[in-house]
Amino acid sequence: MSLICFKTLYRKSTPVIRRTLLEFNPKYYSNSKSCIILGIETSCDDTGCAIVDSEGNILGEALHSQHLVHLNNGGIIPPIAQDLHRANIERVVNEAVQSSGIPFKEIDAIAATVKPGLPLSLMIGTKYSKYLCRKHDKPFMPIHHMEAHALTARMCDKSVEFPFLVLLISGGHCLVAVAERVDKFLLLGESLDDAPGEAFDKVARRMKLKNLPEYSKLSGGQAVELAARKADNPLAYKFTIPLQQYKNCNFSFSGIKNQLLLHLQREEILHDVPADRVIPGVYNLCAGFQIVVTRHICHRVQRAMEYAARKNLVPPDKQTLVVSGGAACNNFIKGGLKMVCDEYGYKIVRPPPKFCTDNGVMIAWNGVERFKENIGIYHDWEHIDVENSAPLGEDLTNDVETERISCKWVKLKGINLPQNQLQSSTV
Template sequence: MMQIETIVCYRICRQFMHHVVRRRIQHVRLGSSLKIAMNFMYHRRYSSKVTGIVLGIETSCDDTGCAIVDSNGKILGEALNSQQQIHLNHGGIIPPIARDLHKQHIEHVVHDALRIASIELSDVDAIATTVKPGLPLSLVVGMNYGKHLSRTSGKPLIPVHHMEAHALTIRMVQKVDFPFLVLLISGGHCLLAVVQAVDKFLLLGQSLDDAPGEAFDKAARRLKLRNLPEFRTLSGGRAIELAASKSTDPQAFEFPMVMAQYRDCNFSMAGIKNCVRRHILQQEKLHGVEGDELIPDVFNLCAGIQMAVTRHLCQRLQRGMEFVTLQNLLPRDNKTLVLSGGVACNTFIKRAMGLVCQHMGYSLAVPPPHLCTDNGIMIAWNGIERLCADIGITHDLDSVDIDSKCPLGEDWTDKVAKASIKCKWIKLTPLLKEHSTSQE
């Protein structure tokens, strides 16, 4: 009975407490059950500060997401409409189609999130929406709907940088204090930065061409993995990972060290992509592969691709860690690497990053997979972070616009290059040995 009473009071006090906070009512008598429920409602693993509720909207690419999050990191409601299968059928994301699907679904996605949270729009304290970077046609839909909600409810708008949101999501589920190092790897981005505050980032490295997720997607298409039933509904990155796990010889194909002559932290997948193309053409010619047929050694090639991308990421990361130590940018006794973005769901890459962290004296923090991919939760949480810090909150809706190619923070990439740090690379061979053991 006590449990049922607490759950009921939990739902009641969520709205009641915000009524009290907004109106600054100081003398309120509460029954014992309501006190218990309020303590439960506002208990956070590492903080008890209460500041509000934010509704977040995400439409930077091909997923229409909305979530409602409170300042304790509790997800009150979430809804997501994925366009993945539609774009897989088209062989890639078609921006006008993505825009039209966002327009078609955004209203009911937002309504579903509010319904699941059992609150009204008037109960939230701010509207957060992604405005940069991303596909312009997609960003506009989310921004306009966010402005619409802000205008009709009278709530302030919080414009959000998509990659900053990825970087800070970990703080919703784990105690990670500023400053920390973050590696953001996704379908559209590859960024290495020091996060000094909610709105202060030092960019150490960025992708010069394809991002890791994009490279995986292109490789999966060229390898025709979708012709196998088990890969038909998977993204390119997930298909490559699954295929690689079936490999019997991950070192069957050779890949060159990428950008070995450049002593910076920038990333490039062009060399790996060209090498993949050469391997496929050679294998197709060797085995007389035609039409929809796959090369016989496709699983081993996928393992080679995954290893090549992982090795490149780890080497650029290692140099970034050396630079951080040289510049004393993180506490020497409390260094954390946050790994986030869609490609951070790749188990092999996570294990490799763990190996680098172990050697470099870092702790590794990775959000759970459903928070690594694009979603409304990370946007709502970034809104909470900004609400707590009183940063970037506005009622001037006309001043808010999209920026499809917005950089992340202050650019320190030249400083890294000028440091010209030479590294003795951490070997990833233990991962290959683990793979061989698992196949026996």
């Protein structure tokens, strides 16, 4: 049987048939360019595990979400998150392995998120991964959570080649960087305070969207996006875009959040809103908040594109913007970024939403990318520990500001903005 026929048959087979095929041809994954990696993710509140091969085939996966528990608690409480990881990780890993039909002897390495994230959560995944490595005599691959988010697009879209521009927006992070290689990133800008997902969660909670049945089980970002679609006057509340006077690619969302809170407090007093009710203009407030967040993100990404062109960091024939992270699931934000990309000749790539949020697949795929390059494979791994914070690559944020790049902002057609926010000026 040819290797191509074997791979095709293997991908389409059930777990039982896969085991038989591996017994028939045990050397299928023996060469240096092929591998099977098991990945474990526990950086925050999702317990994920997946088995992925070198072609990007997801052989097995499982995920346990703590979303509803933390939603009811009003936010993530680290000790509770740790307890839930501890209670579910063995089951999640077993489900992923069983669904793959891959015996541990055929797995080449075990990858796990070790940074950045909640230390109590990271500890569970890292310790369990090391236990599996010890039990099955496998090498360990420590994974940087944000690098994994950045490279998942290469599994979903094989046309994404290095170098490319990447925007990562989530509940804990917001940054724009150039991905030069599997293990080399150039950081162009990052959040100075809140991450966008964090801001969405906080304002959704303060607006009491959870008290409306249709949003009661949604994350803050999902709730605000859906509520904004019901707005009859998205310009009802005035917002100003932050950091316009700073010629860099950094982000700031705390000021936008505080603007919303001031609007909300005035409305609650004006309409004498009971403690468990939402204000009459809640949909318009959600829309205004989402518009200014999108505009701000687009500003910083546009300047990053200008900087990348000035420094020849992304070849003109390979201009790709990868957008990932939980907040990247917001289609309104993606729509704004698409307009900027169209103006600058960039292709925009966003992994499917299930791979934008935290999951085991992205960790396993990062392990695959590293395994194929022979990077970060440890047989002596006892010294590797978790880190709650970890920079992404080489920091070029100061150099970006030094360039003093002015931009004629791309007008986001179809996005309603007040006259003083219609971006035709140079800032």
